Amino acid sequence: MKNDVIIIGSGIGGMNAGMQLASKGYSVTILEKRSEPGGKMRRVSHGDCLFDAGPSLITMPFILRDAFAQTGAVLEDYLTLLPIDPICQYRWLDGKRYDCHANPLKxxxxxxxxxxxxxxxxxxxxxxxxxxxxxxxxxxxxxxxxxxxxxxxxxxxxxxxxxxxxxxxxxxxxxxxxxxxxxxxxxxxxxxxxxxxxxxxxxxxxxxxxxxxxxxxxxGWYPKGGIYAIAEAFHKRCIELGVNFIFNADVKEIITEKKRVKGVQTHDGHVHEAKHVISNADVYHARHDLLRKTKEQKPELSTSGFVMLIPMHTNPFDMSHHTVFFSDAYEQEFKSIFKDKDSPEEMTVYISVSGKSDASQMSNDKENWFVLVNTPPTSGTTEWNEEKTARYKHSILTMIERFLPGMQSYIAEEPFIITPDDFSTEFHATGGSLYGSSSNSMFSAFLRPTNTDPHVQNLHHCGGSAHPGGGIPLVILSGQFAAQSVMAHS
Ligand SMILES: Cc1cc2nc3c(=O)[nH]c(=O)nc-3n(C[C@H](O)[C@H](O)[C@H](O)COP(=O)(O)OP(=O)(O)OC[C@H]3O[C@@H](n4cnc5c(N)ncnc54)[C@H](O)[C@@H]3O)c2cc1C
Incomplete structure (x- = not known):
């Protein structure tokens, strides 16, 4: 069967594009390399706890609400969003703490x-x-x-x-x-x-x-049941509207004829024909690997990340849902990441313990600590060997200990670690970058790939590396724009 639209990738941007189009009567198939929907938004079960291993904080909830409304549905029938207060606790090495509230009086x-x-x-x-x-x-x-x-x-x-x-x-x-x-x-x-x-x-x-x-x-918002509940909500709405999902389908080529899209081919040799293709994959991957544009220039990539998911025994640290432990050498940290492309000596550490807002995410005696530091994008897929991974783990735990002495004695299970190489291989994210291209130039917004591909007819882009950029609210918008682009060219 010839599809109206094939979408490569079931990230949040891809699923929003899918449900927008299906609600307007298009036949849509989403091909996803992984075995589940959500892309970088994913859930990991480890040591009796559930972890959101990607995004942890949601802003602009009205964008989610609008996305569902545009398909004739009410977000609250799919998802319960809870406000987080304080949004984040900031801590410095000299002992200073600051709870940041959205409420202006507080x-x-x-x-x-x-x-x-x-x-x-x-x-x-x-x-x-x-x-x-x-x-x-x-x-x-x-x-x-x-x-x-x-x-x-x-x-x-x-x-x-x-x-x-x-x-x-x-x-x-x-x-x-x-x-x-x-x-x-x-x-x-x-x-x-x-x-x-x-x-x-x-x-x-x-x-x-x-x-x-x-x-x-x-x-700052958090959905009951974990951030992954957002991916489940988009997936459910897509299914209701008749979107067809094919998992474990790694696309190897976008097939074109006379600069016009004809469909895609997966690594198992299967060809899926379509009038339109929306790529929710990283734009560089789509152009360089799937369209075989070998001269495609890599953009300056956003940071990647090193993640540790740590089940912690009950402890006296009284963590907030979101905490930032600042280093004293902030400028040096960014110089290391973007100029030296190396690990900073002292790293700012972000920890999210979603169980503080939602007991369903942890067991009676364990807390789910999601620990993230920014890293340079990886140069390939094999940079993060055992030695480098162990070095990062040691530096991060040492930094946390400076704020929370004795913290390591409460670790209940060996941390589940996700490196920039993992982000790169798992999602075809160039350099393992978390947000697509960086915004390190005053021209970044102008140079970001548009949702309508300028060179291949009926090819459209959505996701963190396309307009308007990375982060959950923005990729939802990008899915909407890619869907509009399909409608405008139908
Ligand atoms: C650790 C981490 C923390 C983050 N924190 C936050 C946060 O707190 N708040 C926030 O708003 N955002 C955060 N983000 C960013 C946010 O998660 C992303 O911007 C967003 O999820 C990206 O969605 P997307 O639509 O671009 O698709 P992606 O999530 O990038 O998914 C793309 C999908 O396409 C699939 N794919 C790629 N290539 C192919 C192919 N060739 N064939 C088939 N399938 C393919 C991939 O497997 C993937 O499932 C974070 C990200 C990470 C990783």
Missing amino acids: RNEETEKAFGRTSMKEMNAYLAHAGKVYHATKDVFLFNPFDGFKEFFKRKNLPLLPALPSLKFSSKFHTFNAEYFTNPKLIQLFDRFATYNGSSPYLAPATLMVIPFIEFEYG
């Missing part, structure tokens, strides 16, 4: 208590500035398909022109943060938001100020 109170009144006022001024930039730019850069630099010449985008100076395109994110905050800890805290799309605050443009604004304005 946030003001906590900021004044931790850093003083001036800092509280600085934060409000910062968020007011970032809010204006978000509202001025969101329809151009986020909520619509994007045409690169051509966008600036479109009549509909003329209202953006007066706001251009406040976007601070040519300032670095760190420089902008340092202009607003006098306390170095708050500069560091805001710098950290560059890692939400795998970038360096010392290289990325100040426009990333919209990321903290979004988190503070729309809050």
Whole structure:
């Protein structure tokens, strides 16, 4: 049977594209290399605990709600989203702690208590500035398909022109943060938001100020049953609408004729014909490996990550759902990652214990500690040998011990480790990058691949490496834009 649409990959972007199109009457088949849907959003069971081994924090819940509504469904019938408060606890080596709240009254109170009144006022001024930039730019850069630099010449985008100076395109994110905050800890805290799309605050443009604004304005969320419940919800809606899933189907080629898509071939030799192909795979993988464009240039990749899933015995540490343990050498950390492509000596460590909000994720006597540090993208698929993996594990546990002395004595099981090589091989993610290309240049948003492929007719892209970028809310939007692109070309 000839499909209207083949989708390569069942990440959240791919599944959203699938359910949007199926709800409009298209016949859709999703081919997925792995044995389950969700892509980087996945669940691992280890040592009596359940772990979300990919994303751990959701922002902009209205984007999920809209995605379901666009198919005639109500998100709440599929998913229960819980607000997380505090969104995150930040800790420094000198013992300072700060609980960050989305609620402005609570946030003001906590900021004044931790850093003083001036800092509280600085934060409000910062968020007011970032809010204006978000509202001025969101329809151009986020909520619509994007045409690169051509966008600036479109009549509909003329209202953006007066706001251009406040976007601070040519300032670095760190420089902008340092202009607003006098306390170095708050500069560091805001710098950290560059890692939400795998970038360096010392290289990325100040426009990333919209990321903290979004988190503070729309809050941090967690679905009951774990983040993987989101993948299950998208999968369920796809099935209801008749989307056909074929798992363990690794696509080896996108077949074209006269620069027009004809279908795809999987590694087992099976050919699936289609009028349209949406690739939810990494764009570089799609072009370099599947279209055999050997001259395709690799973009500058976002960070990869080293993950440890640690079942912990009951312990006295009273962890928050989300905690960041900051290193004292933040700039050096990003220099190591992006310039030296090496492991930093001291690493900022992020820990998520979802069981603190949802007891279903852990057993009576064990907590589920998800531990993540940023790493450079991997140069291949065999860089992370036993020695390098052991070195990282040791450095990270040593760093955590500096905040939580005796922590290692509570480890209940050998950690389940995921390296950048694993991200690369498991998902065909170039360099094991977590978010596609980095946003380390003021031109990144303009250079990101569009949802309609400019060279191959009826080929469309969605997912973290296509417009509007990585992170759950954004890949949902990218799936919507890829679906719109199919409809516009049908
Ligand atoms: C450790 C980690 C932490 C993260 N933290 C957060 C967070 O807290 N909040 C947040 O919003 N985001 C976070 N992210 C990012 C977020 O998970 C991703 O941006 C998002 O899940 C990517 O979705 P996607 O649609 O691009 O598809 P992906 O998840 O990349 O899935 C693509 C799918 O395509 C399949 N595929 C690829 N090539 C082929 C092929 N040739 N044939 C068949 N199938 C193929 C892959 O197997 C995969 O299933 C995190 C990611 C990771 C890994």
